[in-house]
Amino acid sequence: MTGGVVVRDLSADLGGRPVLSEVALTVAPGEWLAVIGPNGAGKTTLLRAMSGLLAARGEVLVDGTPVRGLPPRRRARLMAYAPQTPVLPPGLTVYEYALLGRTPYIAYLGREGPRDREVTWSVLERLDLAGLAARPLGQLSGGERQRVVLARALVQQAPVLLLDEPTTALDLGHQQHVLELVDRLRLADGLTVVTTIHDVGLAGQYADSMLLLAGGRPVASGPAARVLTEPLLSRHFAARVAVTPGADGRPQVSLVRPAHSPGPVS
Protein backbone atom coordinates (compact mmCIF):
# COMPACT_ATOMS: atom_id res chain seq x y z
CA MET A 1 0.00 0.00 0.00
CA THR A 2 1.19 3.56 -0.73
CA GLY A 3 0.65 6.86 1.06
CA GLY A 4 2.82 6.56 4.15
CA VAL A 5 3.53 10.04 5.52
CA VAL A 6 6.52 11.07 7.60
CA VAL A 7 6.98 14.64 8.85
CA ARG A 8 10.21 15.63 10.55
CA ASP A 9 11.04 18.87 12.37
CA LEU A 10 8.46 20.92 10.48
CA SER A 11 8.56 24.57 11.51
CA ALA A 12 7.01 27.67 9.96
CA ASP A 13 6.83 31.40 10.64
CA LEU A 14 3.97 33.75 9.82
CA GLY A 15 4.16 37.53 10.13
CA GLY A 16 7.73 37.17 11.41
CA ARG A 17 6.58 34.95 14.29
CA PRO A 18 7.10 31.21 14.75
CA VAL A 19 3.67 29.51 14.55
CA LEU A 20 4.78 25.92 14.02
CA SER A 21 7.75 24.44 15.84
CA GLU A 22 9.42 21.12 15.22
CA VAL A 23 6.37 19.05 14.46
CA ALA A 24 7.05 15.37 13.81
CA LEU A 25 4.46 12.80 12.85
CA THR A 26 4.11 9.48 11.09
CA VAL A 27 0.97 8.14 9.43
CA ALA A 28 1.01 4.62 8.04
CA PRO A 29 -0.55 4.00 4.60
CA GLY A 30 -4.34 3.85 4.93
CA GLU A 31 -4.43 5.31 8.42
CA TRP A 32 -6.31 8.36 9.68
CA LEU A 33 -4.59 11.01 11.82
CA ALA A 34 -6.66 13.76 13.45
CA VAL A 35 -4.87 16.97 14.38
CA ILE A 36 -6.60 18.76 17.23
CA GLY A 37 -5.81 21.83 19.31
CA PRO A 38 -7.28 25.12 20.47
CA ASN A 39 -7.86 28.08 18.13
CA GLY A 40 -4.58 29.43 16.83
CA ALA A 41 -2.64 26.27 17.78
CA GLY A 42 -1.22 25.95 14.26
CA LYS A 43 -3.40 23.17 12.83
CA THR A 44 -4.12 24.89 9.50
CA THR A 45 -0.51 26.04 9.28
CA LEU A 46 0.62 22.42 9.71
CA LEU A 47 -1.57 21.19 6.83
CA ARG A 48 -0.53 24.10 4.59
CA ALA A 49 3.14 23.46 5.36
CA MET A 50 2.68 19.73 4.66
CA SER A 51 0.94 20.44 1.36
CA GLY A 52 3.76 22.70 0.21
CA LEU A 53 1.53 25.80 0.02
CA LEU A 54 3.44 27.49 2.82
CA ALA A 55 7.21 27.91 3.07
CA ALA A 56 8.47 25.86 5.99
CA ARG A 57 11.59 24.20 7.36
CA GLY A 58 11.84 20.46 7.86
CA GLU A 59 10.82 17.44 5.84
CA VAL A 60 7.58 15.98 4.54
CA LEU A 61 7.91 12.57 2.92
CA VAL A 62 5.28 10.48 1.15
CA ASP A 63 6.51 6.92 0.69
CA GLY A 64 10.02 8.27 1.22
CA THR A 65 9.72 11.02 -1.44
CA PRO A 66 10.27 14.58 -0.16
CA VAL A 67 7.12 16.31 -1.44
CA ARG A 68 7.76 19.93 -0.68
CA GLY A 69 10.43 20.34 -3.37
CA LEU A 70 8.40 18.61 -6.10
CA PRO A 71 6.81 20.47 -9.01
CA PRO A 72 3.15 21.20 -8.14
CA ARG A 73 1.70 18.63 -10.58
CA ARG A 74 3.78 15.78 -9.17
CA ARG A 75 3.07 16.88 -5.62
CA ALA A 76 -0.66 17.03 -6.37
CA ARG A 77 -0.60 13.38 -7.46
CA LEU A 78 0.71 12.45 -4.02
CA MET A 79 -1.23 14.81 -1.76
CA ALA A 80 -4.64 16.42 -2.08
CA TYR A 81 -5.46 19.33 0.21
CA ALA A 82 -8.95 20.58 0.99
CA PRO A 83 -8.61 23.99 2.66
CA GLN A 84 -11.05 25.27 5.27
CA THR A 85 -11.92 28.56 3.60
CA PRO A 86 -10.79 28.55 -0.02
CA VAL A 87 -11.53 31.35 -2.42
CA LEU A 88 -14.13 29.92 -4.81
CA PRO A 89 -14.62 31.62 -8.19
CA PRO A 90 -18.36 32.43 -7.97
CA GLY A 91 -19.07 31.94 -11.70
CA LEU A 92 -17.58 28.45 -11.94
CA THR A 93 -20.06 25.57 -11.69
CA VAL A 94 -19.78 22.78 -9.14
CA TYR A 95 -18.81 20.34 -11.90
CA GLU A 96 -16.18 22.68 -13.39
CA TYR A 97 -14.65 23.30 -9.97
CA ALA A 98 -14.54 19.60 -9.03
CA LEU A 99 -12.99 18.82 -12.43
CA LEU A 100 -10.06 21.09 -11.49
CA GLY A 101 -8.98 18.21 -9.24
CA ARG A 102 -7.98 16.39 -12.45
CA THR A 103 -5.48 19.12 -13.46
CA PRO A 104 -2.42 17.05 -12.45
CA TYR A 105 -3.52 14.35 -14.94
CA ILE A 106 -4.39 16.60 -17.91
CA ALA A 107 -1.65 17.61 -20.34
CA TYR A 108 -0.67 21.27 -20.41
CA LEU A 109 -3.20 23.11 -22.63
CA GLY A 110 -4.98 19.76 -23.04
CA ARG A 111 -8.61 18.90 -22.33
CA GLU A 112 -10.07 16.45 -19.90
CA GLY A 113 -10.78 12.92 -21.14
CA PRO A 114 -13.61 10.45 -20.43
CA ARG A 115 -11.75 9.07 -17.38
CA ASP A 116 -11.50 12.58 -15.86
CA ARG A 117 -15.23 13.18 -16.38
CA GLU A 118 -16.09 9.76 -15.00
CA VAL A 119 -14.04 10.25 -11.82
CA THR A 120 -15.54 13.72 -11.31
CA TRP A 121 -19.14 12.51 -11.69
CA SER A 122 -18.58 9.57 -9.41
CA VAL A 123 -17.23 11.81 -6.63
CA LEU A 124 -20.08 14.32 -7.07
CA GLU A 125 -22.56 11.47 -6.72
CA ARG A 126 -20.86 10.07 -3.62
CA LEU A 127 -20.93 13.52 -2.02
CA ASP A 128 -24.58 14.11 -2.80
CA LEU A 129 -23.65 16.90 -5.21
CA ALA A 130 -24.65 15.53 -8.61
CA GLY A 131 -27.93 17.48 -8.50
CA LEU A 132 -25.96 20.70 -8.03
CA ALA A 133 -23.41 20.02 -10.79
CA ALA A 134 -24.56 22.91 -13.00
CA ARG A 135 -24.99 25.39 -10.12
CA PRO A 136 -22.49 28.31 -9.95
CA LEU A 137 -20.35 28.26 -6.78
CA GLY A 138 -21.65 31.71 -5.85
CA GLN A 139 -25.12 30.21 -5.32
CA LEU A 140 -24.27 27.53 -2.76
CA SER A 141 -24.83 27.31 0.98
CA GLY A 142 -21.82 27.08 3.32
CA GLY A 143 -22.21 23.32 3.73
CA GLU A 144 -22.57 22.77 -0.02
CA ARG A 145 -19.42 24.81 -0.63
CA GLN A 146 -17.57 22.71 1.92
CA ARG A 147 -18.60 19.48 0.20
CA VAL A 148 -17.55 20.91 -3.19
CA VAL A 149 -14.08 21.66 -1.83
CA LEU A 150 -13.86 18.09 -0.53
CA ALA A 151 -15.07 16.83 -3.91
CA ARG A 152 -12.26 18.60 -5.73
CA ALA A 153 -9.71 17.02 -3.35
CA LEU A 154 -11.20 13.52 -3.81
CA VAL A 155 -11.30 13.94 -7.59
CA GLN A 156 -7.52 14.42 -7.39
CA GLN A 157 -7.15 10.73 -6.41
CA ALA A 158 -3.95 11.24 -4.47
CA PRO A 159 -3.01 8.57 -1.92
CA VAL A 160 -2.78 11.20 0.84
CA LEU A 161 -5.73 13.43 1.71
CA LEU A 162 -5.21 16.53 3.87
CA LEU A 163 -8.54 17.91 5.12
CA ASP A 164 -8.77 21.15 7.04
CA GLU A 165 -11.92 21.14 9.18
CA PRO A 166 -14.02 19.19 6.67
CA THR A 167 -17.19 19.23 8.78
CA THR A 168 -17.47 22.69 10.36
CA ALA A 169 -20.22 24.02 8.08
CA LEU A 170 -22.10 20.73 7.78
CA ASP A 171 -25.34 19.71 9.45
CA LEU A 172 -25.33 16.55 11.57
CA GLY A 173 -26.35 14.24 8.74
CA HIS A 174 -23.79 15.60 6.31
CA GLN A 175 -21.05 15.51 8.98
CA GLN A 176 -21.68 11.82 9.42
CA HIS A 177 -22.05 11.22 5.69
CA VAL A 178 -18.77 12.97 4.83
CA LEU A 179 -16.75 11.30 7.61
CA GLU A 180 -18.19 7.88 6.77
CA LEU A 181 -17.38 8.45 3.11
CA VAL A 182 -13.80 9.43 3.89
CA ASP A 183 -13.53 6.36 6.11
CA ARG A 184 -14.90 4.08 3.38
CA LEU A 185 -12.46 5.54 0.83
CA ARG A 186 -9.67 4.99 3.31
CA LEU A 187 -10.63 1.36 3.77
CA ALA A 188 -11.50 0.62 0.14
CA ASP A 189 -8.76 2.58 -1.65
CA GLY A 190 -6.16 2.69 1.14
CA LEU A 191 -6.26 6.49 1.36
CA THR A 192 -4.12 8.03 4.09
CA VAL A 193 -6.02 10.83 5.82
CA VAL A 194 -4.76 13.74 7.90
CA THR A 195 -7.50 16.04 9.10
CA THR A 196 -7.82 18.93 11.47
CA ILE A 197 -11.10 18.84 13.34
CA HIS A 198 -12.59 20.95 16.11
CA ASP A 199 -15.01 18.36 17.39
CA VAL A 200 -12.52 16.29 19.37
CA GLY A 201 -15.13 13.65 20.25
CA LEU A 202 -15.93 13.13 16.57
CA ALA A 203 -12.22 13.02 15.79
CA GLY A 204 -11.77 10.29 18.39
CA GLN A 205 -14.50 8.19 16.78
CA TYR A 206 -12.85 8.08 13.37
CA ALA A 207 -9.10 8.59 13.72
CA ASP A 208 -6.57 5.81 14.29
CA SER A 209 -4.32 8.30 16.01
CA MET A 210 -4.37 11.90 17.14
CA LEU A 211 -1.92 14.79 17.47
CA LEU A 212 -2.64 17.55 19.94
CA LEU A 213 -1.00 20.85 19.05
CA ALA A 214 -0.76 23.82 21.40
CA GLY A 215 1.14 27.01 20.66
CA GLY A 216 2.46 25.49 17.43
CA ARG A 217 4.06 22.54 19.23
CA PRO A 218 3.01 18.91 19.55
CA VAL A 219 2.02 18.23 23.16
CA ALA A 220 0.51 14.74 22.90
CA SER A 221 0.10 12.07 20.25
CA GLY A 222 -1.01 8.49 19.90
CA PRO A 223 -4.29 6.59 20.01
CA ALA A 224 -7.41 8.58 20.94
CA ALA A 225 -7.46 7.15 24.46
CA ARG A 226 -4.01 8.61 25.13
CA VAL A 227 -4.77 12.09 23.75
CA LEU A 228 -8.43 12.58 24.72
CA THR A 229 -7.92 12.70 28.47
CA GLU A 230 -9.56 15.10 30.90
CA PRO A 231 -6.24 16.59 32.11
CA LEU A 232 -4.92 17.23 28.58
CA LEU A 233 -8.20 18.65 27.22
CA SER A 234 -8.88 20.88 30.21
CA ARG A 235 -5.33 22.21 30.23
CA HIS A 236 -5.02 22.95 26.53
CA PHE A 237 -8.61 23.97 25.69
CA ALA A 238 -9.38 25.69 29.02
CA ALA A 239 -12.61 23.68 29.09
CA ARG A 240 -14.37 21.46 31.62
CA VAL A 241 -14.88 18.10 29.99
CA ALA A 242 -15.83 14.58 30.92
CA VAL A 243 -14.22 11.69 29.06
CA THR A 244 -15.88 8.30 29.28
CA PRO A 245 -15.22 5.08 27.36
CA GLY A 246 -17.79 4.57 24.58
CA ALA A 247 -19.40 1.29 23.57
CA ASP A 248 -16.59 0.62 21.09
CA GLY A 249 -13.93 1.48 23.68
CA ARG A 250 -13.15 4.83 22.04
CA PRO A 251 -13.31 7.82 24.36
CA GLN A 252 -16.49 9.95 24.37
CA VAL A 253 -15.96 13.60 25.20
CA SER A 254 -18.64 15.91 26.55
CA LEU A 255 -18.57 19.44 27.90
CA VAL A 256 -19.48 19.81 31.57
CA ARG A 257 -21.07 23.02 32.83
CA PRO A 258 -19.26 24.65 35.73
CA ALA A 259 -21.03 24.16 39.09
CA HIS A 260 -22.02 27.85 39.42
CA SER A 261 -23.87 27.91 36.07
CA PRO A 262 -27.53 28.87 36.30
CA GLY A 263 -29.94 25.97 35.97
CA PRO A 264 -32.23 25.29 33.04
CA VAL A 265 -34.44 28.14 31.85
CA SER A 266 -38.02 27.47 32.91
Ligand SMILES: Nc1ncnc2c1ncn2[C@@H]1O[C@H](COP(=O)(O)OP(=O)(O)OP(=O)(O)O)[C@@H](O)[C@H]1O
Ligand atom coordinates in the same frame (compact mmCIF):
# COMPACT_ATOMS: atom_id res chain seq x y z
N1 LIG B 1 -1.12 35.25 7.53
C1 LIG B 1 -0.80 35.25 8.84
N2 LIG B 1 0.07 36.17 9.34
C2 LIG B 1 0.43 36.17 10.64
N3 LIG B 1 -0.01 35.26 11.54
C3 LIG B 1 -0.87 34.32 11.09
C4 LIG B 1 -1.31 34.27 9.74
N4 LIG B 1 -2.16 33.23 9.60
C5 LIG B 1 -2.26 32.66 10.83
N5 LIG B 1 -1.49 33.32 11.72
C6 LIG B 1 -1.30 33.00 13.14
O1 LIG B 1 -0.69 31.70 13.20
C7 LIG B 1 -1.18 30.98 14.32
C8 LIG B 1 -1.68 29.63 13.88
O2 LIG B 1 -2.80 29.81 13.02
P1 LIG B 1 -3.57 28.58 12.41
O3 LIG B 1 -4.59 29.13 11.47
O4 LIG B 1 -2.60 27.60 11.89
O5 LIG B 1 -4.27 27.99 13.72
P2 LIG B 1 -5.42 26.90 13.86
O6 LIG B 1 -4.97 25.95 14.93
O7 LIG B 1 -5.75 26.32 12.54
O8 LIG B 1 -6.61 27.80 14.41
P3 LIG B 1 -8.21 27.66 14.30
O9 LIG B 1 -8.60 26.52 15.19
O10 LIG B 1 -8.66 28.98 14.88
O11 LIG B 1 -8.60 27.48 12.86
C9 LIG B 1 -2.26 31.86 14.97
O12 LIG B 1 -1.69 32.52 16.06
C10 LIG B 1 -2.61 32.84 13.88
O13 LIG B 1 -3.02 34.09 14.43
